[in-house]
Amino acid sequence: MVRCAQMASVCAGCDLVFLEGASIMPFSAARRQRIGLICFSAIPDDPRVRRQGDLFHSRGWDVVAVGLPGARSQQPPWQCLAIDAAVGRAGPAGGGDASAAPEGMIAGAPGDHVEAAAPLRAPDAFDQVLRLLPTRWRPAVRALAGRALRRTIFPVLRRAVRAKDVARVYVDARHADATYWTLNDRFARLYELASRQQADIWLANDWTALPIVRRLASEQGVPYAYDTHELAVDEYAHRLLWRLTQRPVIAAIEREGIAGSAVTSCVSQGIADRLHELYRLPEKPLLIRNMPHFEIHPYRPSGEAIRVLYHGVVNVGRGLEACIDSVALWRPEFRLTIRGPGPAEYLEALAARIRAAGLGDRIVLAPPVPMIDLVKEAAHFDVGLFALPGHSEQNVHVLPNKFFEYTMAGLALCVSDLPEMTALLRQHDLGRSIPDVTPQAIAAAVNGFDRASIDVYKRRALEAAKVLNWEAEADRLFAAIGQAVAGAAEARGFAAQ
The missing domain is CATH 3.40.50.2000 (Glycogen Phosphorylase B;)
Structure with missing residues (x-):
């Protein structure tokens, strides 16, 4: 507009x-x-x-x-x-x-x-009280009282003020x-x-x-x-x-x-x-x-191990738990890498989930790479995965960076069956869609690939990248x-x- x-x-x-x-x-x-x-x-x-x-x-x-x-x-x-x-x-x-x-x-x-x-x-009442104390006492009092107030009264007051504003x-x-x-x-x-x-x-x-x-x-x-x-x-x-x-x-x-x-x-x-x-x-x-900037990546046929990649923010609401649980149902040649930034406690929870399922030899939690290297690093993989739950209208209409980054990198795509992504997936015939974000549905979509079909989709992705780019x-x-x-x-x- x-x-x-x-x-x-x-x-x-x-x-x-x-x-x-x-x-x-x-x-x-x-x-x-x-x-x-x-x-x-x-x-x-x-x-x-x-x-x-x-x-x-x-x-x-x-x-x-x-x-x-x-x-x-x-x-x-x-x-x-x-x-x-x-x-x-x-x-x-x-x-x-x-x-x-x-x-x-x-x-x-x-x-x-x-x-x-x-x-x-802005100065507050607490600062005014501190000024009544000897200067040498102020840092310790501020630290002790501030810690207690931050944990008790301040959160309640903040919520009350915000509720009033809303x-x-x-x-x-x-x-x-x-x-x-x-x-x-x-x-x-x-x-x-x-x-x-x-x-x-x-x-x-x-x-x-x-x-x-x-x-x-x-x-x-x-x-x-x-x-x-x-x-x-x-x-x-x-x-x-x-x-x-x-x-x-x-x-x-x-x-x-x-x-x-x-x-x-x-x-x-x-x-x-x-x-x-x-x-x-x-x-x-x-x-x-x-869409990312256009980059030229050579076609790379699938190897003995088929490498599946999720890259992006690693956090709740992105179907990553279901993806991890689904790997036990994948054919043995498939491997999953989850790469991206996330809260330490969430990353540890995912690592614990992988260990509990005995999937440490098939799933890697990889550290993030600089944004400018995302496509180049993705090009080492075979399948780009994004199993996003369609639990909100926002998610239904999502058309994320990673869809186009996977395409630019020359990967076969395996993504949620959501309108925006599915339309482009079908238009350019880039891969398979996931009808529901459950371990069973994700596994069925991944197992629907074989090396020959992945290589066909990878060639189509490289062709589609010539028009699906920032330029x-x-x-x-x-x-x-x-x-x-x-x-x-x-x-x-x-x-x-």
């Missing part, structure tokens, strides 16, 4: 902006355009945000991105800033694949090349923006760090960044765009408490944010249709799928953002006359 004051188009090949009734001017004749990206994730590790930055950087724009610390991947060639992990505390808001923590509980870790936002902490949103949806800033103290830190930068357009990645870019755009007099990686209002809809306490806030933030957005985009057609219906939008959001997808996003910036500049010009 694209809105601007005047119709325009962008030529990706020559960096020209064409305005109806206006002369043609190359970007290079004026100052470089600048886009600001905001995401509640470690941006060097976030495939979609990194591709956005790469796109505009490669087309001659300046790029600045602001996100969380803790990245494992190499820094991109454009400016990438992160708040300081030392002052950030985890909260209940977040989203999607940005973190390995459950339900958006995103925890940061120190990272390299980090510019820190100043701590934002109740106010039920009464008046306009309170959602104020509630947003209370959900996680890192939202304010992201805004503070981003506010030191200027941009011609700000792009929010997911609803967790939407109020931030709205404020930045308003203060700087520029447009903003919204790219949602998930169906935010249904992301955890299978959980009653989430539906009662978080969905109203997210829906209100998203409704107001999309209403003022110059460009709204999403990752699947199902999500575009749902947003169009839910918010009664005048037109559907722009479809920009999660084929990116022009639409670049044109839409360029159109929004050109339209806003034209509108400012008219206002100045």
